[in-house]
Amino acid sequence: MVSTIREFSKETGSIVDLYKSVRARTMQIVSPLEIEDYVIQTADFMSPPRWHIGHTSWFFETLLQAHQPGYKVYSTDYLFYFNSYYEGFGARIERPKRGTKSRPTVRATIVYRNHVDERMLLFLQSLDNLPNAETVLALVRLGLEHEMQHQELLVYDIKHLLCDQFDVAMQPAASSTAKVEGVAEIEGGLMWLGFGSSGVNPPPGGNTSNYDFAFDNEKPAHQVFLKDFAIDKALVSNGEFLEFMRDGGYQNFRWWFSEGWETVNREQWRSPLYWELHDGRWMIRDFSGLHEAESQADYPVSHVSFYEASAFAKWVGKRLPTEAEWERAACYDQERSTVNAFPWGDNPPAIAQANLFENGLWSVAPIGAFPKGVNAYGCQQMIGDVWEWTTSDYVPYPGFKSEFDEYNDKWFVNQKVLRGGSFATPQLHIRSTYRNFFHAHERWMVSGFRCARDV
């Protein structure tokens, strides 16, 4: 029934409410920008903020084109400029050239965005008359999840563009209230992985808004065999990473994969991204300014590549977890023999449980700042703060079926899976089964890690 889909859940209310709130947040994120900031592209991998606000609207315009009878394309130039990588939607500007055009202007892009919103809201109100309303509603939700992905990318891109020059209101820094140390030992065996895994046990509430949707790459639930393993209760900290650096970690080939070692030498890496050496002291720049790395020794290390995470893990005598191990650790409640939706249980994330976008910190929080987000094994901050690198290749699960061409299915090669969300991820957008993916050398996103080992 349409009505059951339309009322996604108590938390999200109607699709119209959800549409309005998600679309508004994108504009809230860019609101401190000056007009000059919107069109600059500081690196091939980032996109100008103006492009994000147009592209997320373009996504909804393709939906209107396909499902709103008589819809007229707003501008073929915009279709070209705001398409990202979809071959199926025609020619588009090359990604590194998004910052080479000053038109459409920011103002024109916002007019376009408002036009799409107007048409979408009318369209949503007429959905009951459509024979394929459920299919269309699923696409609208996909469009909103897509927009939330771009909200997170906007945070990364604005950080790369402006960092501490971005004048955004931030909540006071969080503080650590619990000591988190040691490892959790987790029993292996045959177990379920992926979205719907908890269906083998009592379902995870069924009313958690975050579980009303999943990307196709999280499905289907399937069985994997895991050996017993141990996983760190805490994320790797800046202090621990500094020790690796001081031990010559970036100068010693023995810790690195061959490709990683080549990258270290080619790019002259000596530290994570956003670290700066001032008078022999390592400093970390973030949205709130420049900080002594020592003063943030108990914060999770972030902006590291898969290569750096793997090198550290080898140096410390451990390894990265696989994504199956990570998900098992995050969700399994051994005492109750249930698979939870989240480390803390079945309720969606709250401010006290995980450092996500709504917390408003615009930064990682110290290790031990979220004891209420603890899992059954004592692991903390598995959701929020930093996306955690796993050693798993991003490949389709057995039985995978693409639900939207070119969205996830064409990226199943040469990338690694990251889990758990970051301080830039909206609460509604994250799930324990969420599979993010990046290339092994990338570190402009908020990426960190925790270590694991065999037992």
Ligand SMILES: [Fe+2]
């Ligand atoms: Fe996109």
